[in-house]
Amino acid sequence: xxxxxxxxxxxxxxxxxxxxxxxxxxxxxxxxxxxxxxxxxxxxxxxxxxxxxxxxxxxxxxxxxxxxxxxxxxxxxxxxxxxxxxxxxxxxxxxxxxxxxxxxxxxxxxxxxxxxxxxxxxxxxxxxxxxxxxxxxxxxxxxxxxxxxxxxxxxxxxxxxxxxxxxxxxxxxxxxxxxxxxxxxxxxxxxxxxxxxxxxxxxxx
Amino acid sequence: xxxxxxxxxxxxxxxxxxxxxxxxxxxxxxxxxxxxxxxxxxxxxxxxxxxxxxxxxxxxxxxxxxxxxxxxxxxxxxxxxxxxxxxxxxxxxxxxxxxxxxxxxxxxxxxxxxxxxxxxxxxxxxxxxxxxxxxxxxxxxxxxxxxxxxxxxxxxxxxxxxxxxxxxxxxxxxxxxxxxxxxxxxxxxxxxxxxxxxxxxxxxx
DNA sequence: AAACTAACCGACCAGCTGGTCGGTTTAAGT
DNA sequence: ACTTAAACCGACCAGCTGGTCGGTTAGTTT
Numbered sequence: 001x002x003x004x005x006x007x008x009x010x011x012x013x014x015x016x017x018x019x020x021x022x023x024x025x026x027x028x029x030x031x032x033x034x035x036x037x038x039x040x041x042x043x044x045x046x047x048x049x050x051x052x053x054x055x056x057x058x059x060x061x062x063x064x065x066x067x068x069x070x071x072x073x074x075x076x077x078x079x080x081x082x083x084x085x086x087x088x089x090x091x092x093x094x095x096x097x098x099x100x101x102x103x104x105x106x107x108x109x110x111x112x113x114x115x116x117x118x119x120x121x122x123x124x125x126x127x128x129x130x131x132x133x134x135x136x137x138x139x140x141x142x143x144x145x146x147x148x149x150x151x152x153x154x155x156x157x158x159x160x161x162x163x164x165x166x167x168x169x170x171x172x173x174x175x176x177x178x179x180x181x182x183x184x185x186x187x188x189x190x191x192x193x194x195x196x197x198x199x200x201x202x203x204x205x
Numbered sequence: 206x207x208x209x210x211x212x213x214x215x216x217x218x219x220x221x222x223x224x225x226x227x228x229x230x231x232x233x234x235x236x237x238x239x240x241x242x243x244x245x246x247x248x249x250x251x252x253x254x255x256x257x258x259x260x261x262x263x264x265x266x267x268x269x270x271x272x273x274x275x276x277x278x279x280x281x282x283x284x285x286x287x288x289x290x291x292x293x294x295x296x297x298x299x300x301x302x303x304x305x306x307x308x309x310x311x312x313x314x315x316x317x318x319x320x321x322x323x324x325x326x327x328x329x330x331x332x333x334x335x336x337x338x339x340x341x342x343x344x345x346x347x348x349x350x351x352x353x354x355x356x357x358x359x360x361x362x363x364x365x366x367x368x369x370x371x372x373x374x375x376x377x378x379x380x381x382x383x384x385x386x387x388x389x390x391x392x393x394x395x396x397x398x399x400x401x402x403x404x405x406x407x408x409x410x
Numbered sequence: 411a412a413a414c415t416a417a418c419c420g421a422c423c424a425g426c427t428g429g430t431c432g433g434t435t436t437a438a439g440t
Numbered sequence: 441a442c443t444t445a446a447a448c449c450g451a452c453c454a455g456c457t458g459g460t461c462g463g464t465t466a467g468t469t470t
Contacts, residue, residue, distance in 0.1 A: 170375030186364035197402035
């Protein structure tokens, strides 16, 4: 069983460090050696575990990013009765800077989407599918909100979902350490205004 | 005078084609030869006009992107009495796909900002400064809207500006040919809801 | 303990990239 | 006509990149 353990540990280290370095320096701007040096691993070790750099990245996405999206943006949606409250809370948490040395500002889907857009169709569509999952969950929970009387009946739920996603993605573009605190506050504040405008009664404090 | 003309023409071609190729393939993913081949120019010609690839890109930004931001997003702000109407109209135009063979979807600041973020501090901050110009103009026009009675008095203009910029940037991340028409419509629709929520009276149709 | 093989090593390679440089063409000045 | 220099050419280079491959180490099995 020692064998299997070693394998898992190495894979895990490659995933974790890979995600961090890819996100800070960008996929195309990061060489395998950058990562391997930091892990004290060799080329041989790498190509034993993955068949290419691309394969490696996709593996990271499947194992870490998908997970984060679910944990931060999908699962919290059903934890409150009022969907607008649930969405607000999830976004606030997702924009939270990581604790101390952890990766800052939740997850990094948007940066990767823009990096791969038009440069690598496969990875690009793969990443967009993740957004799609978020979207359908948003729409679903918004529609429930309609029947439960939290959201005005004339509202276009797909449109609202799109709008929320767009504003969130854009927000993450703007957030880069400096004055992040203030930006986040401003964003959530305005989002509340918006939510009030689509809500049945004024329930979003 | 023939000399000066030639110079200007070559520079102009380098700028135009460079912007297009950099945007479609990404700065780091575009080699100088990609551009030079398309223009039937040599390395020598290039390095006669610019001192580096970076210098080249900055020159493009100064000559073309800054211009586009002003023309599409800043100048239209003062062309209507109600700032919210003016903003809506400018965003609608800025999200318009280019005519036929021209570059699609207005300008491309966001893609470049994400590409250079954390990879090239100088260019990155340069690009963010352009956004800053847009922001201050938005804030200014919003504040006027307050005194003119178009916007509710308790509204935080800086927050509104940030929010508009974020949603616009995010929207452009989502727009990549497929179903662009629908996305754009959804976005503008929800933006109107939001504008109604911060407007003094319900004036945004 | 011998045989097997998962896990890893690291020298090496071909291809591409930004950048250099000595030379050539051609318009402008005298 | 002759000189000067702006504008351009294209062969060349060093450095880096993703990827290969023959070999080594060490856990597992028999």
